[in-house]
Amino acid sequence: MISGLGNPSLTAAVLLAAAALFTAIASAKLGSDRMLIWSRRLLYIFCAAIVLACADLMTALVNSDFHNAYVASYTERALPIGYKIAAFWAGQEGSLLLWALLLAGMSAVAAIGFRKRARTEQAAMLAVLAVVCGFFAALMLFAANPFVQLPVQAVDGHGLNPLLQDPYMIAHPPLLFVGYAGYTVPWAMMLAALIAGRSDNQWIGATRRWLMFSWLFLTVGIVLGAKWAYIELGWGGYWAWDPVENASLLPWLTGTALLHSVMVQQQRGMFKVWNAALIACTFLLCIFGTYLTRSGVVQSVHSFGESVIGTFFLVFLLVCILLSVGVGIARRRLLKGEQPLEDLMTKEGAFLALNVLLVLMTLTTLVGTVFPLISGVVLDEPVSVGAAFYNKAVIPLALVLLALMSAGPLLTYGKDAAKVLGRGLIVPGFAAIVAVTAAVNMGVTNPWALVCTAVAAVAVFAVAVALVKSVRQRGLIHDDESPLIAAARVIDGSHRRYGGQAIHMGMIMLMVGVAGSSLFSVSETFQLRAGESGTLGKYTLNFTDLNETRHANYTAVAAHVTLTGPDGAETTMHPQMRFYDKTEQPSAQVALRSSLGRDAYLTLAGWEEGGKLVAIQAIINPLVAWIWIGGIVMTAGAVFCLLPCLLPEPKPVTAMSHARPTASISLTLAGDGQCMSQTTRTHATLCQEART
Amino acid sequence: MTHTRTKLLIAAVVLTASVGYLALAGVKSGWVYYLQVDAFLEDDTYQDQRVRLYGLVDDQDIEARPAMLTARFKLNGESRSIQVAYLGVIPDTFKPGGEVMIEGKLDEAGVFQADVLMTKCASKYQSEEHAKRLEEAS
Known part of the structure; x- marks a missing residue:
C-alpha cells in the first residue's frame, strides 16, 4: 500500500516547504494572520509527507524489497530484522531521510511552541525552518534519492557492512542526527528574534531547552560512537581524530560553550554577539561537518566517493552563512551588551574564558581537519597532521578548560566573586594536595596524570563544598529538616545548577578515563x-x-x-x-x-x-570503563536539567510576610524553567547576608 | 574599567601566544606528507623522510601472512609502482586491488618499509556496490 509513495512524497515535501516559505514571507509582508496559520499548517503537512516517505523505505527494508536499489545495497534476506531496520541509516540516502524526518518533527514542535509569538517573529522562524526542511527534501529528490528502482529485482541484497552490524551502531547515528537536526531550531529562533527586532533577552531563554536537548543527544551519540569504535574497529582506541569524528566534535564544542554563555545573557544581558555567533556557528558546523565527510574533499580513512551531495551542501552552507552574517550585521544594534565586564575573576569572566577556550579548541580542530586542503593549495602537496597534532594542540587546552570547570561551582556573579572563590577553594585545594601526594606515593610520576588527579580532586570537592553551603543556608529557614532531605530539596530546587554539576562530574570521569587509557596503555x-x-x-x-x-x-x-x-x-x-x-x-x-x-x-x-x-x-x-560511566553520568545530568521539579515544596510558613519584597526580586533572577524553591533559596541567602 | 580592559588584553595575548605555540608544535610533530606513489617517486626530497602514501594494492604481487604479522606487496600509482614491506597487524579489509594508505620510509634497497597500513574501507555512507546499482538503474 505504502510502496511507491516514496518519490511522490518527496516531491510533495519540496513543494510544501516552498509553499510554507512563501506563505510565511507573505504573512509578514501583508500582515496576514491567515497566511501565518497556513504556513504553519504547511509545515505540519511537510512533516506528514516525510513520515510517509520514511514508512515507504522502512516497509521496503523490512520486507526485503530488492526492487529498491538502496534495500538491495544495504541489506540481505538473512540479515536479522533489527539490522534490516538499522540499514535505514546505514547509507547516504537513508541517513539523509532520517535527518529530514527528525528535522521535520522538531520544526513542527517548534512551530507549535511559537504560536503565541508576534507575527513577524513567528513568520521569520517558519520561513527559516521551511528553507532548511526544503533543502533536505530537495537534496534527496535530486541528489540522493532513497527510492531508486532497479530495472530487474535483485535475487538477494549485498548485505550490511559487517562493521555496522553492532548494537551501538544501531543507536549511534540516529542520536547524532537528533543533535544535528535539533541545533536548527535555536538558529531559526535567533534569526527570527533578530529579524523581528527583539531587544529583550527572553527569546534566548526559549532556546535553552533546545540547546540542552540537542547537546544531550549529540553527547550520547559521540560517546556511543566512541564505544562502537572501541569494540568494533579492533585497534584498542576509541577516538582517532578522524575527520568523521571531528565533524561531530566541532558542533559539540560550540554547543557546550553556548550552554554556558546563554546563561550570562539571560541573567546579566551580556555576551549577546557571542551567543548569536555561537548559535549560528553550531548549526553551520553541523552542516559543514556533513559537507566535509560526505563530499570527499578531505581524504580520510573512510573514503567517500565524490558526489553531487557535496555541491548541494556547499551551496546550502554558503546561503546559511550569508543569511546569518547578513541578519547579524543588519541588527547589530540589538547585539550590544547591556553592561561591561567588571572583572575576570567572576562567573561571567570565567564563562568568557571558557567560551574563548572552547572556540579556540573548535578552531584548532577545524584547522587540523582541513589541513590537507589548506596545505594542498599552499604547498602543492597535501600534508596531513595526525593524532599527534591534536594531542599537542587540543589536549592542553582541554585540561585548562577542565581546571576552570572544576572551580565553576564556587564562582559567583559580580564584584565580590574573587573573595568568595578564594575562600571556597581552601577545602578543594587541600583535597588536591592530598590526592596528588597519594598518587605520587602509589608510584605515579607522569606529570599529566598528576595534573589530572589534582583537577579531578578540586572538581569533586568544589561541588561538595558548594552543595554543603546551600544546604546550610536552607537550614537557616527550614531548621526542622534532616540534612539529607534538605540536600534533596536543594538539588531538586535547581535542576539546572545541579544537573550541570552532574554533567561536570561525568566530564571529570571521562577525563580520568581518557588520561588513564592514553597515558598508561x-x-x-x-x-x-x-x-x-x-x-x-x-x-x-x-x-x-x-x-x-x-x-x-x-x-x-x-x-x-x-x-x-x-x-x-x-x-x-x-x-x-x-x-x-x-x-x-x-x-x-x-x-x-x-x-x-x-x-x-x-x-x-x-x-x-x-x-x-x-x-x-x-x-x-x-580506566577505560570510566569513559562510558562518565558518558552515562553526563547523560543523566542533562536529562535532570530538562526535567521539571520533582519534590513538592512544603509551605514556607516562616517569615512569609516580610519575604514578599525579596521574593519579587528573586523571581526575576530565577528566570524561566526554575522551580519556586529558588525563591526561598535566594531569600535564605539574603537573610544570611543581612545577619553577617 | 580600563583596568579590566588591560587585564583582558594581557589574558588574550597570553592565550593567543600559547595556543599559537601549541598549534605550531603540534603541526611540527604531526607533519606528514600525504602523497600518491607517482608524486613520491618523482621527487627526491621525500625519499629520506617519513611519508604517508596512498595507492592501489597490486592484484598479483601480494603476499600477506597475518599470523606472521608481515605483508609484502606492490603499491600501484597512476603509472609507477613501489615495493612495500609492512610489519604489523594486517587489517581485515586488506585485499588485492584495494585502496590503501601506508606510512613509513624508503630503505636503501628501494623497498618502502611501512609500519602503518590502513585500508580505505567502504565508508559508512557510500558503498561501491550501491554506486554500481545506481548506474545500472539510470
Whole structure:
C-alpha cells in the first residue's frame, strides 16, 4: 500500500516547504494572520509527507524489497530484522531521510511552541525552518534519492557492512542526527528574534531547552560512537581524530560553550554577539561537518566517493552563512551588551574564558581537519597532521578548560566573586594536595596524570563544598529538616545548577578515563602455538585452540584464550574472526574483559598451519570503563536539567510576610524553567547576608 | 574599567601566544606528507623522510601472512609502482586491488618499509556496490 509513495512524497515535501516559505514571507509582508496559520499548517503537512516517505523505505527494508536499489545495497534476506531496520541509516540516502524526518518533527514542535509569538517573529522562524526542511527534501529528490528502482529485482541484497552490524551502531547515528537536526531550531529562533527586532533577552531563554536537548543527544551519540569504535574497529582506541569524528566534535564544542554563555545573557544581558555567533556557528558546523565527510574533499580513512551531495551542501552552507552574517550585521544594534565586564575573576569572566577556550579548541580542530586542503593549495602537496597534532594542540587546552570547570561551582556573579572563590577553594585545594601526594606515593610520576588527579580532586570537592553551603543556608529557614532531605530539596530546587554539576562530574570521569587509557596503555602482539603462553604486564594469556562456528549470516573462527589477571583470576576469552557470507573480507571481533580498573582487550590478527599458530594482539587499557560511566553520568545530568521539579515544596510558613519584597526580586533572577524553591533559596541567602 | 580592559588584553595575548605555540608544535610533530606513489617517486626530497602514501594494492604481487604479522606487496600509482614491506597487524579489509594508505620510509634497497597500513574501507555512507546499482538503474 505504502510502496511507491516514496518519490511522490518527496516531491510533495519540496513543494510544501516552498509553499510554507512563501506563505510565511507573505504573512509578514501583508500582515496576514491567515497566511501565518497556513504556513504553519504547511509545515505540519511537510512533516506528514516525510513520515510517509520514511514508512515507504522502512516497509521496503523490512520486507526485503530488492526492487529498491538502496534495500538491495544495504541489506540481505538473512540479515536479522533489527539490522534490516538499522540499514535505514546505514547509507547516504537513508541517513539523509532520517535527518529530514527528525528535522521535520522538531520544526513542527517548534512551530507549535511559537504560536503565541508576534507575527513577524513567528513568520521569520517558519520561513527559516521551511528553507532548511526544503533543502533536505530537495537534496534527496535530486541528489540522493532513497527510492531508486532497479530495472530487474535483485535475487538477494549485498548485505550490511559487517562493521555496522553492532548494537551501538544501531543507536549511534540516529542520536547524532537528533543533535544535528535539533541545533536548527535555536538558529531559526535567533534569526527570527533578530529579524523581528527583539531587544529583550527572553527569546534566548526559549532556546535553552533546545540547546540542552540537542547537546544531550549529540553527547550520547559521540560517546556511543566512541564505544562502537572501541569494540568494533579492533585497534584498542576509541577516538582517532578522524575527520568523521571531528565533524561531530566541532558542533559539540560550540554547543557546550553556548550552554554556558546563554546563561550570562539571560541573567546579566551580556555576551549577546557571542551567543548569536555561537548559535549560528553550531548549526553551520553541523552542516559543514556533513559537507566535509560526505563530499570527499578531505581524504580520510573512510573514503567517500565524490558526489553531487557535496555541491548541494556547499551551496546550502554558503546561503546559511550569508543569511546569518547578513541578519547579524543588519541588527547589530540589538547585539550590544547591556553592561561591561567588571572583572575576570567572576562567573561571567570565567564563562568568557571558557567560551574563548572552547572556540579556540573548535578552531584548532577545524584547522587540523582541513589541513590537507589548506596545505594542498599552499604547498602543492597535501600534508596531513595526525593524532599527534591534536594531542599537542587540543589536549592542553582541554585540561585548562577542565581546571576552570572544576572551580565553576564556587564562582559567583559580580564584584565580590574573587573573595568568595578564594575562600571556597581552601577545602578543594587541600583535597588536591592530598590526592596528588597519594598518587605520587602509589608510584605515579607522569606529570599529566598528576595534573589530572589534582583537577579531578578540586572538581569533586568544589561541588561538595558548594552543595554543603546551600544546604546550610536552607537550614537557616527550614531548621526542622534532616540534612539529607534538605540536600534533596536543594538539588531538586535547581535542576539546572545541579544537573550541570552532574554533567561536570561525568566530564571529570571521562577525563580520568581518557588520561588513564592514553597515558598508561600497554600492548603487544603475540604469536602463540597451542598451549603456549605470553605475558603482558601483570597478565598472562594462554592459547588453547581455534574452532569454527556457524551463525545466521556469518561463520566465526574463534581462538580460546585463558587470561590470568594480576589477582590470579582466570577468564576464558574468545577473540574472533568473522566471515560474513556477503562480503569477501573477514571482520575481527574483539574479546573484552572490562573492569573499573582496566580493560583487557584481545584481537585475533590471524593464524597459520591450520590454526596451530595464531597471532593475537593484546592491549591492557587502564580506566577505560570510566569513559562510558562518565558518558552515562553526563547523560543523566542533562536529562535532570530538562526535567521539571520533582519534590513538592512544603509551605514556607516562616517569615512569609516580610519575604514578599525579596521574593519579587528573586523571581526575576530565577528566570524561566526554575522551580519556586529558588525563591526561598535566594531569600535564605539574603537573610544570611543581612545577619553577617 | 580600563583596568579590566588591560587585564583582558594581557589574558588574550597570553592565550593567543600559547595556543599559537601549541598549534605550531603540534603541526611540527604531526607533519606528514600525504602523497600518491607517482608524486613520491618523482621527487627526491621525500625519499629520506617519513611519508604517508596512498595507492592501489597490486592484484598479483601480494603476499600477506597475518599470523606472521608481515605483508609484502606492490603499491600501484597512476603509472609507477613501489615495493612495500609492512610489519604489523594486517587489517581485515586488506585485499588485492584495494585502496590503501601506508606510512613509513624508503630503505636503501628501494623497498618502502611501512609500519602503518590502513585500508580505505567502504565508508559508512557510500558503498561501491550501491554506486554500481545506481548506474545500472539510470
